[in-house]
Amino acid sequence: MKDFGSIGPTVRIGVIGLGGRGRDHVKRFAAMKDVAVTAICDNWQPNIDRTLEEYFTGPDALYPDATRPATTLQYQELLERSDIDAVCVFTSWETHMRIAMDAMLAGFPTCMEIGAGQSLDECAELCRVSRRTGKPVMPLENCCYDEKEMAILNMVKKGVFGELVHCRGAYCHDLRDEVGLGDRQHHYRQPHFFHRNGELYPTHEMGPIAKYLSIGRGNRIISVSSIASNARGLGLWLAKNRPDLAGVRPTEGDVVTSMLKCANGETILLTHDCTLPRPYSRGGCVQGTKGIWQEDGNLIFLENRTNSAKESFAHKFEDAAPYLEEYDHPLWKTYRDAESRLVVGGHGGMDYLVDRAWIESVQDGVEPPLDCYDAATWMAITVLSEQSVAMGGMPQAMPDFTNGAWLTRGPVPGMWSCDQIPS
Amino acid sequence: MKDFGSIGPTVRIGVIGLGGRGRDHVKRFAAMKDVAVTAICDNWQPNIDRTLEEYFTGPDALYPDATRPATTLQYQELLERSDIDAVCVFTSWETHMRIAMDAMLAGFPTCMEIGAGQSLDECAELCRVSRRTGKPVMPLENCCYDEKEMAILNMVKKGVFGELVHCRGAYCHDLRDEVGLGDRQHHYRQPHFFHRNGELYPTHEMGPIAKYLSIGRGNRIISVSSIASNARGLGLWLAKNRPDLAGVRPTEGDVVTSMLKCANGETILLTHDCTLPRPYSRGGCVQGTKGIWQEDGNLIFLENRTNSAKESFAHKFEDAAPYLEEYDHPLWKTYRDAESRLVVGGHGGMDYLVDRAWIESVQDGVEPPLDCYDAATWMAITVLSEQSVAMGGMPQAMPDFTNGAWLTRGPVPGMWSCDQIPS
Numbered sequence: 001m002k003d004f005g006s007i008g009p010t011v012r013i014g015v016i017g018l019g020g021r022g023r024d025h026v027k028r029f030a031a032m033k034d035v036a037v038t039a040i041c042d043n044w045q046p047n048i049d050r051t052l053e054e055y056f057t058g059p060d061a062l063y064p065d066a067t068r069p070a071t072t073l074q075y076q077e078l079l080e081r082s083d084i085d086a087v088c089v090f091t092s093w094e095t096h097m098r099i100a101m102d103a104m105l106a107g108f109p110t111c112m113e114i115g116a117g118q119s120l121d122e123c124a125e126l127c128r129v130s131r132r133t134g135k136p137v138m139p140l141e142n143c144c145y146d147e148k149e150m151a152i153l154n155m156v157k158k159g160v161f162g163e164l165v166h167c168r169g170a171y172c173h174d175l176r177d178e179v180g181l182g183d184r185q186h187h188y189r190q191p192h193f194f195h196r197n198g199e200l201y202p203t204h205e206m207g208p209i210a211k212y213l214s215i216g217r218g219n220r221i222i223s224v225s226s227i228a229s230n231a232r233g234l235g236l237w238l239a240k241n242r243p244d245l246a247g248v249r250p251t252e253g254d255v256v257t258s259m260l261k262c263a264n265g266e267t268i269l270l271t272h273d274c275t276l277p278r279p280y281s282r283g284g285c286v287q288g289t290k291g292i293w294q295e296d297g298n299l300i301f302l303e304n305r306t307n308s309a310k311e312s313f314a315h316k317f318e319d320a321a322p323y324l325e326e327y328d329h330p331l332w333k334t335y336r337d338a339e340s341r342l343v344v345g346g347h348g349g350m351d352y353l354v355d356r357a358w359i360e361s362v363q364d365g366v367e368p369p370l371d372c373y374d375a376a377t378w379m380a381i382t383v384l385s386e387q388s389v390a391m392g393g394m395p396q397a398m399p400d401f402t403n404g405a406w407l408t409r410g411p412v413p414g415m416w417s418c419d420q421i422p423s
Numbered sequence: 424m425k426d427f428g429s430i431g432p433t434v435r436i437g438v439i440g441l442g443g444r445g446r447d448h449v450k451r452f453a454a455m456k457d458v459a460v461t462a463i464c465d466n467w468q469p470n471i472d473r474t475l476e477e478y479f480t481g482p483d484a485l486y487p488d489a490t491r492p493a494t495t496l497q498y499q500e501l502l503e504r505s506d507i508d509a510v511c512v513f514t515s516w517e518t519h520m521r522i523a524m525d526a527m528l529a530g531f532p533t534c535m536e537i538g539a540g541q542s543l544d545e546c547a548e549l550c551r552v553s554r555r556t557g558k559p560v561m562p563l564e565n566c567c568y569d570e571k572e573m574a575i576l577n578m579v580k581k582g583v584f585g586e587l588v589h590c591r592g593a594y595c596h597d598l599r600d601e602v603g604l605g606d607r608q609h610h611y612r613q614p615h616f617f618h619r620n621g622e623l624y625p626t627h628e629m630g631p632i633a634k635y636l637s638i639g640r641g642n643r644i645i646s647v648s649s650i651a652s653n654a655r656g657l658g659l660w661l662a663k664n665r666p667d668l669a670g671v672r673p674t675e676g677d678v679v680t681s682m683l684k685c686a687n688g689e690t691i692l693l694t695h696d697c698t699l700p701r702p703y704s705r706g707g708c709v710q711g712t713k714g715i716w717q718e719d720g721n722l723i724f725l726e727n728r729t730n731s732a733k734e735s736f737a738h739k740f741e742d743a744a745p746y747l748e749e750y751d752h753p754l755w756k757t758y759r760d761a762e763s764r765l766v767v768g769g770h771g772g773m774d775y776l777v778d779r780a781w782i783e784s785v786q787d788g789v790e791p792p793l794d795c796y797d798a799a800t801w802m803a804i805t806v807l808s809e810q811s812v813a814m815g816g817m818p819q820a821m822p823d824f825t826n827g828a829w830l831t832r833g834p835v836p837g838m839w840s841c842d843q844i845p846s
Contacts, residue, residue: 163653163655165653165656165677165678165699166652166677166680166696174738223816225648225650225682225816225818226682227646227648227682227684227690229588229589229688229689230588230688230689232586232588232712233588233712236712253690254588254589254710254712255588255589255690255710257589257682257690257692259648259649259650259680259682259816261650261815261816264653265652265653266652266653267650267651267652267676267678267680269680273589273710276588276710276711276715277712277713277714277715277724277725277726278710278715278724278738279724279738279739280738287678287696287699287701288699289655289656289659289677289699289700291701292699292700292701294719296717296719297719301700301701301702302700303700315700315702315703316702317702392818393646393682393684393816393818394817395648395816395817
């Protein structure tokens with residue numbers, strides 16, 4: 001295994017999209033000794049100014065010694081530069097794929113933030129462009145690198161749950177104030193909540209689940225069916241807090257439930273629940289022939305290990321914490337050891353890890369651990385769920401974006417792999 | 424409100440079906456001072472013998488002073504008796520409705536145990552027979568009378584959760600040993616697990632949810648979509664524990680997930696999960712515009728009451744116990760006060776309450792709190808989910824068994840009502 005946190009050849013990056021999430025990535029990349037942020041772009045000048053001010057030029061700039069990146073309002077200009085090695089796309093949901101494709105067509109290995117997919121054709125096009133150009137695009141799904149999800153991945157791949165049968169995940173996050181206070185032009189979620197109705201944010205939970213179930217590498221999702229509840233929460237919130245938007249009737253159902261079927265027979269349940277008052281949860285659940293883990297409460301039951309009465313009515317969950325510690329993922333072990341040398345990333349560390357996974361794939365010129373097929377499949381769930389809701393819950397077929405390659409593709413090798421556990 | 428636990432005119436009952444569950448009901452009915460168990464029937468003599476022995480004639484019989492009930496192997500004989508006022512049907516899943524219809528046609532108010540429905544036509548026929556004969560049939564769904572579910576019902580009807588948007592329920596119960604050790608002839612579940620694939624046991628969770636959402640009385644379920652995971656757990660168990668059945672390949676998916684849509688826009692999620700190692704749960708969840716309750720962990724979040732940071736990421740659940748106490752259902756208050764006078768029922772008291780609810784409806788000659796439409800709708804979910812699984816998750820239309828009456832039917836009145844809270 002490569003030394004974690006080692007400094008490789010410098011990667012010069014161009015960053016497109018400097019909203020809150022984009023600036024957050026810039027902050028981490030600029031802190032890496034082997035990354036140079038050469039150019040930045042946003043179509044809204046205040047985002048450029050704020051990025052420069054906070055990190056490069058302001059009186060309290062975090063990186064006053066770094067070279068000041070070039071700036072532009074036109075991402076096409078950035079893609080024409082000869083002083084960048086790779087491109088990051090952190091724009092709005094509806095522009096991620098389009099700009100990522102332009103970046104690959106311009107010859108750059110690319111990463112992009114995730115979110116809702118827009119159309120099946122665009123998802124397929126992303127894969128066609130990546131294949132045709134030979135340039136990879138990595139979706140930066142941070143939850144694939146979360147401490148908890150990686151420990152569960154370790155347990156899954158070591159067979160602790162037996163054969164997997166069913167997984168659940170959710171994006172339960174009361175976003176009424178965030179979505180409500182934004183504006184259509186500059187908040188990436190707002191127009192989607194006002195006009196769409198489906199599983200708008202599947203990747204946080206789907207990313208880790210896809211890796212547990214080897215989606216794209218020996219397994220695939222074959223169908224998606226969804227129903228949506230009434231849309232009440234956001235409209236009530238707007239009526240109370242945004243008099244200027246009091247007439248808006250958001251279309252996104254408060255709770256959108258999706259059922260997915262896999263080629264190998266497993267089922268997946270996803271929940272999108274963002275406009276009602278409730279605590280945050282990614283609602284993870286992994287269930288197999290030997291036991292079950294539930295994220296809410298961090299509970300586990302393993303048939304041959306949980307100290308519980310044999311009689312079925314008396315089975316009791318136990319605290320999963322000791323198991324998560326026992327199955328701590330090797331990447332997290334080394335990350336914690338190296339932490340003093342590194343900028344600790346957002347969201348507890350997973351943001352750093354996913355960014356670093358991409359940078360090292362660029363340095364090494366290898367396939368990134370997450371690729372165009374992951375991005376296309378996970379983001380297509382939004383489109384399929386939307387179609388299914390519109391058709392009363394009719395199941396929608398998931399295209400095989402790999403054109404049959406999933407039957408024989410093996411796991412990504414290396415320390416950053418989410419497909420297998422590095423020894 | 425009628426005095427709880429008062430002794431009314433004696434109700435003479437005939438009981439058909441004396442398996443474990445049937446004997447359990449006989450035990451409670453025989454203990455009621457205003458109920459006489461006049462006749463009992465089972466098509467398997469050992470069940471009759473055991474009932475007599477345990478309750479009426481054995482050296483340790485519970486009710487040695489009670490009159491010994493008449494017995495028969497043929498339920499038609501029981502239905503011809505002139506010394507019974509009402510009939511109980513506690514037979515196998517596939518005979519509940521047929522025998523209940525025969526009982527109504529013979530002129531008796533009837534109750535029946537619940538379980539999986541067999542066909543949509545039979546569900547509709549149950550309602551037609553009840554209408555035509557003017558005799559009610561009450562499904563004895565005990566969970567409608569559980570302490571917890573009744574407190575939640577109280578909260579729902581008092582608007583604590585605001586407008587309801589989404590409900591969840593589950594039957595998560597590791598039944599491998601129970602189903603596996605049975606035999607096809609005398610275990611009611613086994614043949615269904617060996618040959619069917621759907622939501623086999625919806626009523627425990629659907630009963631309370633139907634009452635929260637006023638199903639059949641101003642609202643109705645319009646569609647059911649289901650998917651089933653692989654069926655692995657029971658087959659593995661049989662291979663290990665039942666060499667004589669090692670060749671059996673059960674068809675029932677380990678986890679069957681069903682999504683239901685209601686006419687008024689609410690959605691319901693049901694889970695059937697009975698053949699994997701896991702703790703018991705009915706997985707209840709009630710979610711509305713003002714907050715959420717989750718049964719697992721007994722957690723609650725109410726926007727205007729839960730003491731939690733305002734920022735959405737920091738919302739935290741709190742313990743629901745004080746709320747369940749505050750909203751204790753009036754029926755449970757009086758039940759606990761009266762408990763010393765009563766036989767305490769099984770499953771914490773709900774079994775007594777549901778049995779008593781039926782007996783008092785017979786005594787008073789009034790509509791029972793649960794009726795043919797409840798039975799038909801809840802049990803039809805099994806049939807529809809089975810069809811949906813067979814069709815790859817295609818949504819199935821729920822028939823309106825009330826023929827339009829749901830649009831105007833109001834709540835059942837009285838102390839036993841699950842539709843409104845008695846004042």
